[in-house]
Amino acid sequence: MHEFSITQSILSIALEKANTVKASRVSQINLVIGELSGIVDECVEFYFDFLSKDTIAAQASLSFHHPPTRLRCRNCAAVFSPNNLNWVCPNCHGPKIEILSGRECYVESIEVE
Amino acid sequence: MEIKVLQDILSANDAIARKNQSRLNKHGILTINVMSSPGAGKTSLIMQIISQLREKARIAVIEGDVASTIDADKVSKQGVTVVQINTAGGCHLDANMTENALNNLPLDDIDLLLIENVGNLICPAGFALGEHKRVILLSLPEGDDKAYKYPSMFTQADVVLINKIDLLPFLEFDIASFSNAISGLNPEVKIFQVSCKTGQGLEDWLSWLQEQIKEMKSHHGS
Numbered sequence: 001m002h003e004f005s006i007t008q009s010i011l012s013i014a015l016e017k018a019n020t021v022k023a024s025r026v027s028q029i030n031l032v033i034g035e036l037s038g039i040v041d042e043c044v045e046f047y048f049d050f051l052s053k054d055t056i057a058a059q060a061s062l063s064f065h066h067p068p069t070r071l072r073c074r075n076c077a078a079v080f081s082p083n084n085l086n087w088v089c090p091n092c093h094g095p096k097i098e099i100l101s102g103r104e105c106y107v108e109s110i111e112v113e
Numbered sequence: 114m115e116i117k118v119l120q121d122i123l124s125a126n127d128a129i130a131r132k133n134q135s136r137l138n139k140h141g142i143l144t145i146n147v148m149s150s151p152g153a154g155k156t157s158l159i160m161q162i163i164s165q166l167r168e169k170a171r172i173a174v175i176e177g178d179v180a181s182t183i184d185a186d187k188v189s190k191q192g193v194t195v196v197q198i199n200t201a202g203g204c205h206l207d208a209n210m211t212e213n214a215l216n217n218l219p220l221d222d223i224d225l226l227l228i229e230n231v232g233n234l235i236c237p238a239g240f241a242l243g244e245h246k247r248v249i250l251l252s253l254p255e256g257d258d259k260a261y262k263y264p265s266m267f268t269q270a271d272v273v274l275i276n277k278i279d280l281l282p283f284l285e286f287d288i289a290s291f292s293n294a295i296s297g298l299n300p301e302v303k304i305f306q307v308s309c310k311t312g313q314g315l316e317d318w319l320s321w322l323q324e325q326i327k328e329m330k331s332h333h334g335s
Contacts, residue, residue, distance in 0.1 A: 002204050002236035009122045017118050031122075036265055038235045074300075087261045087294070095297030103265060105239070107118040 003043035007107075010044070010062075011051050014105045017058060023112035026057035030109045035069045040107035060110075069102030126240055129208035133215060133243025137226070141333035143326045146227040146244035147264065153233030153252040156184045157309035159227050163191045165319055170224040170326055175214045177206040177231045194218060205236040211243055225326055238265040246325060252277040253286045260294035267295050268295065271317040272303045274318060279308040 010029060018026045033039050041064045052058045072079050073089035074096035080089065087097050121127070137144050147155050163172055173194040176185040185197040198206060198215040206228065218226070228244060229235045249270040251259055254277065259266050267273065273295050275288065292304050303321060307314040 002239070005126075005203070005207060006122055009125055011117060012125065013120050013122065017116055017120075021114075021116060033215060037239070038265070054182075062234075074297075081233065085261045087264075088242045093278045096300070097297050099264065099268060099298075105123060107117050109117050109119075111115050113114070 003039060004038055004047050007044050007047035007051055010107060011048065011055070011057060014060070014110050015055055015098060017107075017110055018112050021112060024056060025113040026060045026110055027113055028061050028063060028111040029057070030063045030065070030111075032065045032067065032104045032106050032108050034067050034102040034104035036099070037105045039105065063106070067101045067104050070100040072098045072100050074098050081091050123169070123239055123241075126208045129212055129239035130243045133208055133211055134245070135219070136215060137243060137245070138219040138333055140223065141330050142220065142223045142226050143246070143329040144228065144242075145322075146230055146237075146242055146247045147249065148230045148234070148237045149232060149252070149276075150234050150255060151254065153232070153250040154309045155229050155232065155250060156187060158248075158250060158274065158276070159188060159229060160191065160306075161309050161312070162225075162227060162319070162322070163188070163193055165315065166225070166323065167191070167193070169323065171222055172225045173223045174228065174229065175206075175211065175218075175228040177210070177229055179203070179231055182184055185285035194223070200231055203232050204231055205240050206230050206242055207240045211275045224330070225232050225322075228284055232267050234259070234263040238263075238269055243331070246271040248272045248274060250274045252278045253280045253284050253293075257287045257291040260291060260298060264298060267302075268299050270295075270299060270302050272305065272318070274319070275304065275306045276309055278306045278313055279311045309333055 014026050014029050069082055075094040076087055076092040080093035088095050149155050174188050175196050177198045179200055185195050189195040196217045197215055198210045247270050305318040313327050
């Protein structure tokens with residue numbers, strides 16, 4: 001359900017940016033949404049169709065880039081991807097973990113005409 | 114033509130949250146965002162805080178709920194100011210809803226503002242409200258494997274309260290492994306073991322809370 005407000009934000013960021021260059025149409029929105037952000041592409045697309053209907057971004061295609069979750073051990077500095085629900089370091093087996101990537105949630109760029 | 118944007122999707126929410134926080138700072142109101150799954154004990158925690166601290170601090174509550182005023186009714190029976198936000202199906206509170214709630218609170222007469230978020234361990238983590246501290250409750254029946262299932266939530270917590278600790282003899286919950294996982298993800302986090310039902314362990318947590326209220330007052334006068 002939080003995709004509704006996320007999609008509202010995506011649309012308003014895109015429209016605002018398009019307005020600064022006096023674009024007549026937004027044809028694509030490129031999004032970077034990390035695996036850990038808990039945002040479902042299909043939900044965003046569903047809400048986007050509905051929310052963008054009467055705007056210059058109507059029918060824009062949404063492109064999703066999902067950076068994978070990368071973790072770093074704060075003990076031995078090993079960088080690794082989590083194995084399901086086991087986030088302990090595969091090298092030193094310590095639990096001191098830092099999230100390097102996977103929480104991204106931003107509009108990278110838009111394509112306009 | 115491609116235009117670089119590089120703007121955080123939640124930046125509009127974050128901007129309102131910053132505005133809320135500076136407003137709360139001006140009034141010296143320590144604000145706590147209480148988050149957990151449904152049924153972990155958010156309302157019970159708030160009731161405990163009210164009954165233990167009501168002589169020491171002026172408390173107000175913002176109750177976020179998907180629907181109904183059941184929690185708000187319980188809390189207002191305690192004689193503190195409550196503002197209810199019904200999210201009408203929405204799964205989290207946001208900064209804008211919080212701003213509206215603040216408009217309906219007597220900000221000059223509050224020391225401690227407790228915000229009960231919608232019961233959910235996923236989306237509330239993404240939406241700052243303007244709070245000073247984030248408190249997450251995890252109750253024993255939920256299981257000790259939740260740290261890595263909801264990492265966003267736990268990496269942003271200032272405090273994790275392990276609630277329903279009175280049920281420990283009846284459940285297989287490995288407190289040490291859960292606490293290690295949480296501290297591993299978030300070295301600064303404070304962890305308290307409590308029972309909001311029996312009152313067990315609440316003393317340490319409440320004294321931490323009172324410290325925070327004091328600190329807030331000392332920075333912001335009155």
